[in-house]
Amino acid sequence: METKENLDSIKGFEPISSDQMYQIENNGENEFSMKKILMMENAGSRIADFVISEFGDTILNKSIIAVCGKGNNGGDALVAMRHLSGYILAKNLSEKPPQLAVILLCSPNDLKTSEAISNWKIIEKIDSIKTYTMKSCTLEDIKERIKTSDIILDGIFGTGIKGNINEPYSSIISFINTRKGNSYVLSVDIPSGLNPDTGEIKDKTIIADTTITFHRPKHGHFNNAASVIGKLIVKKIGIPFETERGVVNKN
Numbered sequence: 001m002e003t004k005e006n007l008d009s010i011k012g013f014e015p016i017s018s019d020q021m022y023q024i025e026n027n028g029e030n031e032f033s034m035k036k037i038l039m040m041e042n043a044g045s046r047i048a049d050f051v052i053s054e055f056g057d058t059i060l061n062k063s064i065i066a067v068c069g070k071g072n073n074g075g076d077a078l079v080a081m082r083h084l085s086g087y088i089l090a091k092n093l094s095e096k097p098p099q100l101a102v103i104l105l106c107s108p109n110d111l112k113t114s115e116a117i118s119n120w121k122i123i124e125k126i127d128s129i130k131t132y133t134m135k136s137c138t139l140e141d142i143k144e145r146i147k148t149s150d151i152i153l154d155g156i157f158g159t160g161i162k163g164n165i166n167e168p169y170s171s172i173i174s175f176i177n178t179r180k181g182n183s184y185v186l187s188v189d190i191p192s193g194l195n196p197d198t199g200e201i202k203d204k205t206i207i208a209d210t211t212i213t214f215h216r217p218k219h220g221h222f223n224n225a226a227s228v229i230g231k232l233i234v235k236k237i238g239i240p241f242e243t244e245r246g247v248v249n250k251n
Contacts, residue, residue, distance in 0.1 A: 012241075013234055015217045018196040020247050024215065027243035034239060037115045040072060042237035043214050044079020044119075047188060050212060050233065051080070051151065052087055059084075060092045063099035065145060066153040067172060069192070070106050075116035076188050077155030078102060078123050085128045101130040101149070103142050105156060105168055108133060139168050143175050151184045152176055154206045156192035165193055165203045177207050187211040190220060191228050199223030215239050216248075 016024075028034035052059060066081045068074030081102055088098045102123055104111075111117045123129055132142060146152060154176065156169055165173065173193055176185060185208045190196050193205030199220040209230040213221065214237045221232055 013216060014248075015219045015222060016248055017219055021215065021218065023247045024239060024243045027247065028239045032240050032243060034243075036072070036113075037118060039214075039237050039239060040075050040115045040119065041079055043076040043188075043235070045083050046214070046235040046237060047076065047080035047153070047186070047212055048083035048087065050210075050235075051084060051186065054210075055151075057091070059151075060088055060098075061096070062150040063101075063148055064151040064153070065101045065103060065149040066155055067103045067146065067176065068105065069156040069158075069169065070110055070112045070116070071158055072113050072116055073158030073188050073192075074104070074111075074155040075113065075119050077153045078116070078119040080153060080188075081129055082119070082122060082126065085126055089128055098128050100128055101132065101145055103145060104131070104133040105142075105172060106133070107135045134168060139171060142168075142172065146172075146175060146179065146183075149179075149183055151186065152179065154185060154187040154192050154208060156206070158189045158196075170204065173204055173206055177204075180207055185209050185230075187229070189213050190218060191225075194220055194225055194228060196220040199225035201228070 025036060025039060029036050055062060064084060066077040068077050081100060085098060085100055108120055111120060124131055132145060187206055187208035191206040191208045191211060193203060194201060196218040197220050205228050207228045211229045212233045212235060214235055217234050221229060
């Protein structure tokens with residue numbers, strides 16, 4: 001569902017905090033057997049579906065790159081790239097190979113969750129997606145890849161970022177922002193660097209054309225963040241409504 005100006009007042013789409021979202025996800029996995037890897041799969045597929053609907057058949061000739069951090073935010077972007085690869089390969093009748101790439105801003109050994117690790121291992125085996133890591137290339141190499149991309153998926157930080165940004169993330173965020181107007185920037189869940197609860201920019205943040213968030217919007221999407229979020233879209237990803245009991249709902 002795409003947001004409207006009054007989205008925060010629509011039943012079932014009222015904003016929540018990042019802590020509430022963590023509790024909802026944990027309830028989904030622990031109480032309802034809705035594994036987080038399923039949530040990641042659904043989130044990534046929603047991202048891919050949006051990109052396909054937004055660009056239509058022109059996507060077949062677009063250069064698309066996912067810039068991923070260590071957490072599940074990056075994992076969502078990995079899933080999206082897998083879905084985009086499958087769609088483009090099936091649709092592209094020319095001999096031109098798809099221009100798809102993933103940049104992992106860490107060593108694969110530093111990925112934080114089993115869900116992200118599993119999806120990275122899949123991506124590594126897909127010939128149509130080129131992979132780059134901080135271990136395999138330099139910061140300048142990464143910037144060059146970003147510079148030549150038509151669509152950039154921002155999966156660097158999710159709702160866990162609330163402080164200063166270290167390298168190489170800081171330089172990459174700044175460089176992505178230089179592509180404004182040349183590349184289409186889609187942030188996964190929240191623009192990297194934006195405080196998900198307050199909308200505060202303590203250091204720097206991605207300036208997105210569109211932000212896709214999941215289950216419910218977060219308070220930070222509405223608090224002083226309009227200039228960096230772009231178009232805000234909220235997608236449900238199959239998390240049972242009952243996971244909100246005791247977290248959002250009092251019943």
